[in-house]
Amino acid sequence: MDRFQVVLQDRSYPVFVGMGGLEPLGAAMAGVLPAGPCVLVTSPRVGGFHGDAALASLRAAGFSPARVEIPDGEAAKTLDTWVHLVHALLDAGIDRTTPVVALGGGVTGDVAGFAAATVLRGVPLVQVPTSLLAMADAAIGGKTGVNLAQGRNLVGAFHPPRLVWVATAVLSTLDDAEFGSGLGEVVKHAVVADADLFAFLEERHAALRARDPVATAHGVRRCCALKAEIVAQDERDTGVRRILNFGHTAGHALETALGPGTIRHGEAVSVGMLAEARFWAARGGDVEVPARLSALLEALGLPRAPPPVPDAASFARRLVAAAAMDKKSARGTLELPVPVRVGCVRLERIPRDDLHSLLSLLSSPETS
Numbered sequence: 001m002d003r004f005q006v007v008l009q010d011r012s013y014p015v016f017v018g019m020g021g022l023e024p025l026g027a028a029m030a031g032v033l034p035a036g037p038c039v040l041v042t043s044p045r046v047g048g049f050h051g052d053a054a055l056a057s058l059r060a061a062g063f064s065p066a067r068v069e070i071p072d073g074e075a076a077k078t079l080d081t082w083v084h085l086v087h088a089l090l091d092a093g094i095d096r097t098t099p100v101v102a103l104g105g106g107v108t109g110d111v112a113g114f115a116a117a118t119v120l121r122g123v124p125l126v127q128v129p130t131s132l133l134a135m136a137d138a139a140i141g142g143k144t145g146v147n148l149a150q151g152r153n154l155v156g157a158f159h160p161p162r163l164v165w166v167a168t169a170v171l172s173t174l175d176d177a178e179f180g181s182g183l184g185e186v187v188k189h190a191v192v193a194d195a196d197l198f199a200f201l202e203e204r205h206a207a208l209r210a211r212d213p214v215a216t217a218h219g220v221r222r223c224c225a226l227k228a229e230i231v232a233q234d235e236r237d238t239g240v241r242r243i244l245n246f247g248h249t250a251g252h253a254l255e256t257a258l259g260p261g262t263i264r265h266g267e268a269v270s271v272g273m274l275a276e277a278r279f280w281a282a283r284g285g286d287v288e289v290p291a292r293l294s295a296l297l298e299a300l301g302l303p304r305a306p307p308p309v310p311d312a313a314s315f316a317r318r319l320v321a322a323a324a325m326d327k328k329s330a331r332g333t334l335e336l337p338v339p340v341r342v343g344c345v346r347l348e349r350i351p352r353d354d355l356h357s358l359l360s361l362l363s364s365p366e367t368s
């Protein structure tokens, strides 16, 4: 296992990354938390694949885990699921020292994390991501929350985990579409901060598309290292961490406008990254970024344009309404991470009126 430390004064935590499975999870957890009761929060689907292995590992290390299931999928990332989970945690008899172990994809991690942040004013959290998207991004950094009708992640809390356990062997149970979506976040990290990773993705795109475990683990490891470093510099997302929002202004608007379950998060980020890179190139930015990005997304089988919609005019209106709720918007301007070159992004404030030209790129036909 590789170990990366998210260095945050008294809230530092380790991120373990390896190609194995969940067997050593309990022992790693016993290294940071006292053995005793804990609650494994998972979905029926992920729990069906990996729940027993996780429970066995926790028991072997001296924990006595309860198990709670919540639905997964973006449509389940709601206040209702959070309420249900908080009741279930209290019914399981937790106290302030009882860790919540989130076993699942980004939705499980975000909802279980938000419950851990809020129940009893906060209990310890362990993140065990099982999707590529959560491994590459969401499980590290302490962002937790749920979506509202008005937009994604509009209610939430920063709640750093005590441990992140990234075991890439569990990706074998992920379906191809979810795996592909996760590659979108891997590409994002490469554009934002790692030109070598970008070159690796270009070179090894066929292996990654075929889900080669070694190539995948390399990509995940690089993303975890980068994320740990960036979060350590800016835990609360007030500065440099915001570069990780590259592709997300357009991507989140797209997800909200299309409605839950229509496009996967990593796919929306894929479309969003290309739109934002093209938008910036049209304003004098680097033209190589959208060109290389478009070729890479295509090679990895990621979308570069939204799916067809029946009513383009109403879709365009929903995009604008969704973008208006963006958390990065302030005093008539919107903060956008813009690519300086592959592997380097900077934050730029753009007039809110320019949003329309950015969003119009989401309705243009797919081109390379």
Ligand code: GLY
Pocket: 137, 138, 140, 141, 143, 237, 241, 244, 245
């Ligand atoms: N997903 C971006 C961040 O954690 O800041």
